[in-house]
Amino acid sequence: MSKAALRQATREALANTSVCSALGKFADNYVIAREQAYRHKDFEGLRREVARIKREAAERMEELAIQFSREATRRGATVFRAATAQDAREYIARLAKSKDIKTIVKSKSMASEEIHLNEYLKEQGLEAVETDLGEWIIQLACQRPSHMVMPAIHMSRNEVAEIFSREIKEPVEPDISSMVKLARRELRKKFLSSWMGISGANIAVAETGTIVMVTNEGNGRLTTTLPPVHVIIVGLEKLVPRFTDIVPILEVLPRSATAQHITTYVTMITGAVPAVDPNGNYHEQKELHIILLDNGRTRMAGDPVFREALQCVRCAACLNVCPIYQLVGGVFGDVYTGGIGTVLTAFFTDPQKAQQVQNLCLGCERCRDYCSGNIDLPGLIGELRRRTVEKEGMSYVQRVIFEKVLVNRRVFHKLLKAASRLQKPFTREGKIRHLPLFLAGLTEGRSLPAIAEIPFRERVDKLPRPGRVVDRVAFFSGCLVDFVYPGIGESVAKVLASLGFEMLCPEGQTCCGYPARQVGLTNSFTELARQNIAAFENINARYVLTACPTCAEALKFLYPQLLADDPVWSKRARWLAEKVTDFSSFVFAHREKLVPFMIPLKQKVTYHDSCHLKRRLRVTGEPRQLLIDAGAELVEMTPAALCCGFGGSYSIKFPELSRSVLDRKLQAVLGSGAEVVALDCPGCQMQISGGLDHERRPIRVMHTAEILASCIAGTVQVQDGKNN
Structure with a gap:
């Protein structure tokens, strides 16, 4: 296929x-x-x-x-x-x-x-x-x-x-x-x-x-x-x-x-x-x-990675909860379908078909939570993807992006700065609603946020600082906070300052590498991991904080796994992993210092669980309690645990599928009657706010850090999404 x-x-x-x-x-x-x-x-x-x-x-x-x-x-x-x-x-x-x-x-x-x-x-x-x-x-x-x-x-x-x-x-x-x-x-x-x-x-x-x-x-x-x-x-x-x-x-x-x-x-x-035969x-x-x-x-049993797939009892729970299977059914697979079907197809029926079908996996990781055999299906699909790239290679353009641009921090950042200038003819009110020619598909069914004219890394000197420093926190911004949503980074700094924490931002940090992992380029992922580990080793901070759960998963779980066979880098990766935490979990642990200074939000807010925060970091209650502390009227969506369909580059490779998953999420948002959608993932923020904007729905989408910062500032005014 x-x-x-x-x-x-x-x-x-x-x-x-x-x-x-x-x-x-x-x-x-x-x-x-x-x-x-x-x-x-x-x-x-x-x-x-x-x-x-x-x-x-x-x-x-x-x-x-x-x-x-x-x-x-x-x-x-x-x-x-x-x-x-x-x-x-x-x-x-x-x-x-x-x-x-x-x-x-x-x-x-x-x-x-x-x-x-x-x-x-x-x-x-x-x-x-x-x-x-x-x-x-x-x-x-x-x-x-x-x-x-x-x-x-x-x-x-x-x-x-x-x-x-x-x-x-x-x-x-x-x-x-x-x-x-x-x-x-x-x-x-x-x-x-x-x-x-x-x-x-x-x-x-x-x-x-x-x-x-x-x-x-x-x-x-x-x-x-x-x-x-x-x-x-x-x-x-x-x-x-x-x-x-x-x-x-x-x-x-x-x-x-x-x-x-x-x-x-x-x-x-x-x-x-x-027995009795048909003749009696x-x-x-x-x-x-x-x-x-x-x-x-036996070939699968002899494979140290894929042997785990033999723990499957064929209950099909992974199919039942998969947002992509719910849309395309048996197209996702061959004889065996869904996430486990992709792996079994590679070994039992049609390896060539498996190489294409594995791309349908959105990476929401929901299947892992429901698997009766405790199989890390997302991990196996990631390995299948890596082996496919190793065997079949990638296009020239993809190679350049991931192996020449992404791993070179200065080149990567210069290109993003250039893009911020080139986007101006298509930008209105901080949004890109239409793009020309072959880029048109990127805005099909959603708008996109404009790239910030001034990235977060160039705003560090003007960040709020505490009057009395209790401790220091190193901040891993990630690509979206740095270049698309710098306001999230500023809000994180404001909340931390109110708690007495000084926020440090290592200049040498770059992309967490998750996009390279998702396309199967382990070498690029490894290079980015080493760059980030080295950047944070030079910072004297007890904690490493991030406002993006995907980045948190990379730093906390994937780096140690990726570098496990390297005695030196393995130790360094574990050192960083032990320091890493997500924004909501960190603030929740210090919330008693924050609550007295907050002015109630008094708005109806629904919370979106990003897949990586809920399923990998196991964080669900902390951000909800922070919203309640902020005076929000918290209303849950039904169903609550729906993926937004972003999946990073997935929304580019399969825009129709991404949009269809998003449609279900938007229905749940609208059904909640909320005025604000709160979340902890800038990728989800891009997807959901883009969908709501495309539908002309006056519902604001805000990172939990932005909501808390607005309350600390003594105002209930909500940001309009502009990158300024």
Whole structure:
């Protein structure tokens, strides 16, 4: 898939507004239902236990596969080790032909989708009928599943009715109950006439040779019990060492997948059992064939970074909470979809497609919070991106920007100064609402703030200072505060001065490097990290403060990780990381000194959680309490935890997707009835204020520092967003 093809596919998906609406509503309801399902459960503890079990299994994969094969064989099963998808397909086809089987019923199995089994069996003259309702709908529609748990989630009842009408050649009303009865009637005929059933598995226990299946439809048990030949396709990653390991997985899987305490059916199969064939003949022992599928799994297990992906239990929670999946559905992925689908695609199905699809990740990091296997999905996608760039390279223009300009502080800053002059013909009231030619897309659906004529770094000498210095704080401004929103930096200085802290601004600081990381250029990121560490080592300050959570994440978490293999720089990175804190957390820790000097704001304010502040720095309550202290009437948005869709360069690469995510955020803002949107991220400020300005909505967007500073100044006047 090319970049152009991916862009076109996303546009077509966005054009299907009914699907976008359905996926969005499902996601909102899912979060609420899932929270109820985990009530009185320690999700963090459970997923750490699941991760421990699955990590052990990945490290012992071959050993457990041998043990499972031995135990299952001892109990009457035939176990086949399939190294590739083709090996698995051929085994099943040979088995069916050897017994003159023509019709096969299938229970839901993502492993069978992975190996494209149905298409292959059809080529071999065999009929494979999906019996899971969603899978059957998809099969009749000649599509592929768009979701790992709910394969037909992207289809409306009217579309399903049309498909069923074509299948039975008579009109079918779009009534769910009636259509379910129709499916039951049609599929029952297949169950009673089929000699082979194929199923997947959720867990395979090495200790006992047991296969575990969790389903919500009876087709799973009909598939595994009625036909005299049963074939199970199970990926090696489903292996666990002990029978007791089933418990924590069954605790998280249904709760995370469908917000159920337990699925309708939990089936455990240990060895072959009796059967009655379609002719009514009794078989003392049916044939049980278990295919242990590799198809890239041992390669993943051998990768020290991507081995973590084998902790996935296929609950699809990462899809359910992903803002991009909610917009484009199955376009985000291949056989496996969403964030985890991108990683699995790289190893199991189509590495070339994964190289393009990974670009759809917005980087909101929400998937990591909901993952049942405690997988750092954003980190894995970042590594996939890095390897893609290492292998495929980047365009000449991107190379120049990131490897020549961004890492050269003086050149970078001179170019921004030049841009501040060149923008003047397009700037009105501190905003850029239209740009010419190939730049026009940047202002599609939003305005942009003008680059400041005087950057923050040139205003340092005029910053407010405390009458009596209690301590010193070094300030990391970041690109947006420095060159777009210098007023935020001035507000930070004013708040700190009121607390008795002197703010120091190292001249040698530059971009935090996060943009380079996002495009996979580790060398540029490393160079910027070293520059910033060196700049702050020369400053005598107890704290390093930033008003941008993305910068805080880079300095506090990513630098030590990035430089971990360098003994010297690793130590220096950890030294800086220990000092770093975000603005709201720092002020909150000293708020008792601030409150007495504040004049109440007396405005209705809603707060936007930036993704990096909430999900990486774990800061949510502190800025809200500061707003309350400032006299604001705090009103929450519904839903509250929506990304704004900025994602740095993402809003340039995928403007339609970025705008669609923003639209949902703006709806939530307007629904709150607030006069002011407060936030702690200048990137989010650019996105949300630009969207509101484009819609001509008189709602102000302000950094928490700006709000607090306005109250300390003894006025409730709100800044108008101009960079002056």
